[in-house]
Amino acid sequence: MEFGLNFFPVFAPERKSARDYYREVIDLAERADRHGFEHVQTVEHYGSPYGGYSPDPVILLTALAARTERIRITTGAVIPAFAHPIKLAGRLAMLDHISDGRLDVGFGRGFLPDEFEWFGVPMEESRRRFDEGLLACQRLWSEEDVKFEGEFHRFGPITLLPRPLQQPHPPIFVASASSPESCAAAGAAGHNLQVVPTIVSHETLLEMLDAYRGAYRAAGSPAGGGRIQVKYTCYLADDRATALERGAVFEQNYIDQMAGAIASWASTTSSAYQGYEKLVDKVRKYDFARSLADHKVLAGTPAEVTEQLEWVRENCGADLTVSLQLNPGYLEHEHSVRALELFAAEVAPRFTA
Amino acid sequence: MEFGLNFFPVFAPERKSARDYYREVIDLAERADRHGFEHVQTVEHYGSPYGGYSPDPVILLTALAARTERIRITTGAVIPAFAHPIKLAGRLAMLDHISDGRLDVGFGRGFLPDEFEWFGVPMEESRRRFDEGLLACQRLWSEEDVKFEGEFHRFGPITLLPRPLQQPHPPIFVASASSPESCAAAGAAGHNLQVVPTIVSHETLLEMLDAYRGAYRAAGSPAGGGRIQVKYTCYLADDRATALERGAVFEQNYIDQMAGAIASWASTTSSAYQGYEKLVDKVRKYDFARSLADHKVLAGTPAEVTEQLEWVRENCGADLTVSLQLNPGYLEHEHSVRALELFAAEVAPRFTA
Numbered sequence: 287m288e289f290g291l292n293f294f295p296v297f298a299p300e301r302k303s304a305r306d307y308y309r310e311v312i313d314l315a316e317r318a319d320r321h322g323f324e325h326v327q328t329v330e331h332y333g334s335p336y337g338g339y340s341p342d343p344v345i346l347l348t349a350l351a352a353r354t355e356r357i358r359i360t361t362g363a364v365i366p367a368f369a370h371p372i373k374l375a376g377r378l379a380m381l382d383h384i385s386d387g388r389l390d391v392g393f394g395r396g397f398l399p400d401e402f403e404w405f406g407v408p409m410e411e412s413r414r415r416f417d418e419g420l421l422a423c424q425r426l427w428s429e430e431d432v433k434f435e436g437e438f439h440r441f442g443p444i445t446l447l448p449r450p451l452q453q454p455h456p457p458i459f460v461a462s463a464s465s466p467e468s469c470a471a472a473g474a475a476g477h478n479l480q481v482v483p484t485i486v487s488h489e490t491l492l493e494m495l496d497a498y499r500g501a502y503r504a505a506g507s508p509a510g511g512g513r514i515q516v517k518y519t520c521y522l523a524d525d526r527a528t529a530l531e532r533g534a535v536f537e538q539n540y541i542d543q544m545a546g547a548i549a550s551w552a553s554t555t556s557s558a559y560q561g562y563e564k565l566v567d568k569v570r571k572y573d574f575a576r577s578l579a580d581h582k583v584l585a586g587t588p589a590e591v592t593e594q595l596e597w598v599r600e601n602c603g604a605d606l607t608v609s610l611q612l613n614p615g616y617l618e619h620e621h622s623v624r625a626l627e628l629f630a631a632e633v634a635p636r637f638t639a
Numbered sequence: 640m641e642f643g644l645n646f647f648p649v650f651a652p653e654r655k656s657a658r659d660y661y662r663e664v665i666d667l668a669e670r671a672d673r674h675g676f677e678h679v680q681t682v683e684h685y686g687s688p689y690g691g692y693s694p695d696p697v698i699l700l701t702a703l704a705a706r707t708e709r710i711r712i713t714t715g716a717v718i719p720a721f722a723h724p725i726k727l728a729g730r731l732a733m734l735d736h737i738s739d740g741r742l743d744v745g746f747g748r749g750f751l752p753d754e755f756e757w758f759g760v761p762m763e764e765s766r767r768r769f770d771e772g773l774l775a776c777q778r779l780w781s782e783e784d785v786k787f788e789g790e791f792h793r794f795g796p797i798t799l800l801p802r803p804l805q806q807p808h809p810p811i812f813v814a815s816a817s818s819p820e821s822c823a824a825a826g827a828a829g830h831n832l833q834v835v836p837t838i839v840s841h842e843t844l845l846e847m848l849d850a851y852r853g854a855y856r857a858a859g860s861p862a863g864g865g866r867i868q869v870k871y872t873c874y875l876a877d878d879r880a881t882a883l884e885r886g887a888v889f890e891q892n893y894i895d896q897m898a899g900a901i902a903s904w905a906s907t908t909s910s911a912y913q914g915y916e917k918l919v920d921k922v923r924k925y926d927f928a929r930s931l932a933d934h935k936v937l938a939g940t941p942a943e944v945t946e947q948l949e950w951v952r953e954n955c956g957a958d959l960t961v962s963l964q965l966n967p968g969y970l971e972h973e974h975s976v977r978a979l980e981l982f983a984a985e986v987a988p989r990f991t992a
């Protein structure tokens with residue numbers, strides 16, 4: 287099992303300035319790089335405290351690439367529905383070179399009605415735009431004189447500059463798949479997978495991982511795929527009480543900010559997002575203690591978090607890379623640093639040694 | 640007079656990999672930062688050796704911001720016609736924070752038919768899209784709950800996250816203005832100005848600078864404006880013969896690559912770009928020796944380049960910032976480094992002391 291860091295800024299701007307947040311993330315990434323973590327990743331969200339400090343993951347990731355040497359640089363994710371493929375493919379190719387070939391690209395479909403509204407994109411098109419955008423990037427990265435005739439984008443012939451450093455293109459992850467069917471599709475296509483255990487039941491998670499691995503093997507285990515990242519928020523401290531206290535505060539903060547970001551789901555239904563109209567209720571029922579018992583979040587001392595991760599390894603597989611959010615909410619930077627140093631010294635060696 | 644570095648990659652990919660190019664630019668920027676240069680800047684172009692290694696200036700500039708401490712970080716330019724304002728404003732705001740408030744934003748209109756074609760944007764709309772995109776960024780940066788009802792973009796209410804660090808927003812430059820009228824408009828609006836002396840006659844250049852300064856003063860010299868950057872390619876070496884030899888090679892390379900990028904102007908006319916159909920002929924007639932005599936390019940020993948810059952100062956004004964391309968074409972990195980070190984040691988002190 288390997289470990290990475292996931293940066294998902296969820297807090298109101300009054301809590302922490304963007305300047306301080308980015309500086310702290312750069313510091314954490316430099317430390318993770320020195321400690322041999324596998325990747326750093328961040329998200330794409332707009333206009334609300336739920337991820338809004340990251341309207342473009344490629345920007346912050348470029349700063350992290352410029353300040354690190356070995357760690358992989360991962361989008362988690364970019365949303366093709368909101369981008370022109372020539373721009374998206376070009377910017378990611380630049381980052382692939384700047385990072386010296388350390389880029390992994392997670393592509394996501396998006397799920398916030400406000401974001402689709404701001405970009406004037408109907409949510410019903412999200413799946414088709416995701417598929418088309420991913421295909422367009424793949425072709426721009428790997429072919430010359432690309433003539434693209436999609437439903438949403440038509441262009442070319444054009445030969446992308448720069449072409450990416452990794453050949454034929456950076457590894458592709460399908461982000462936040464939430465059904466066994468979408469995981470199977472990712473595996474069959476030879477892509478890698480990013481999953482978020484919090485948003486599905488434990489049974490569904492295991493079905494998703496099985497479906498992915500089965501489809502990937504059935505497709506002949508194509509080169510460049512087969513990697514799985516699972517994302518966990520982790521409250522790690524020297525003592526249990528402190529860890530649980532932070533968990534209670536920042537899980538509630540997360541729920542509050544997410545509730546704000548998804549509020550429009552209460553008055554939205556979309557055939558492309560079945561059941562999402564119940565998301566607001568579901569989020570409001572979140573309970574930290576139950577989530578901890580259900581292995582959807584990590585919290586405690588190094589020994590306790592080690593035990594929780596052993597459960598993940600036994601139940602979900604030793605081939606996973608666990609992407610840890612060690613700076614949840616507006617946690618003070620010194621506490622995130624301590625969590626990272628504790629994790630590197632006392633938890634990671636039990637799994638990577 | 641102050642000095643900055645302009646990075647405009649003009650060479651076929653076979654000449655230099657994107658990986659090497661970005662590494663060299665980072666090294667030059669770190670050196671310029673230590674030597675007290677005023678800014679680094681780069682360009683936005685697509686799909687051809689004429690600038691195509693820079694489909695997104697914000698990416699490379701973010702790497703430069705992460706690796707420098709004092710130098711200003713300048714887009715030269717971004718093209719709003721090819722971007723959604725929420726994305727463009729958000730990414731630039733991120734860079735403003737990552738650079739700790741060192742961002743200057745040059746906005747450009749674009750002039751290559753192929754690029755407009757790839758993005759499906761009619762060239763006739765370029766002026767209106769430029770104006771609307773610049774206005775949308777300004778509003779997103781400085782207002783809350785922005786409800787934008789433009790000709791090309793409608794969105795909101797949205798409050799941008801992050802808002803920029805510099806208040807009310809990063810300084811704005813109007814890039815590559817090429818007529819006294821457009822310079823006057825930039826001055827009247829309180830914007831700063833980026834000009835490229837090579838593309839206009841000496842008389843027109845002086846008229847443009849006069850028009851800009853006059854309009855800026857007439858508008859009451861609004862805060863945040865009044866700065867002028869002029870761009871020069873500079874061939875600087877220990878001896879005159881080497882400098883001129885490089886000038887001959889790389890000015891020809893520039894012309895050849897530009898001729899390729901603008902080839903479609905030969906079969907394009909646009910009411911929005913009067914006279915551009917003659918651009919191909921004009922470019923083909925370029926002559927390095929005449930350009931040097933006409934003060935459109937700098938070349939020679941430190942003493943000679945000093946003299947050429949004294950002419951610029953006397954004729955164009957001591958309030959200029961000169962943006963130097965010291966790594967033209969596929970010049971070997973060690974030669975660019977030598978030029979930079981020579982400039983910092985023997986030329987710059989004559990003007991900034």
Ligand SMILES: [Ca+2]
Nearest residue numbers: 288322323324
């Ligand atoms: Ca490792």
Ligand SMILES: [Ca+2]
Nearest residue numbers: 352354355386
């Ligand atoms: Ca490096």
Ligand SMILES: [Ca+2]
Nearest residue numbers: 538572573574
């Ligand atoms: Ca609760």
Ligand SMILES: [Ca+2]
Nearest residue numbers: 641675676677
């Ligand atoms: Ca200075």
Ligand SMILES: [Ca+2]
Nearest residue numbers: 705707708739
């Ligand atoms: Ca710094």
Ligand SMILES: [Ca+2]
Nearest residue numbers: 891925926927
């Ligand atoms: Ca010639």
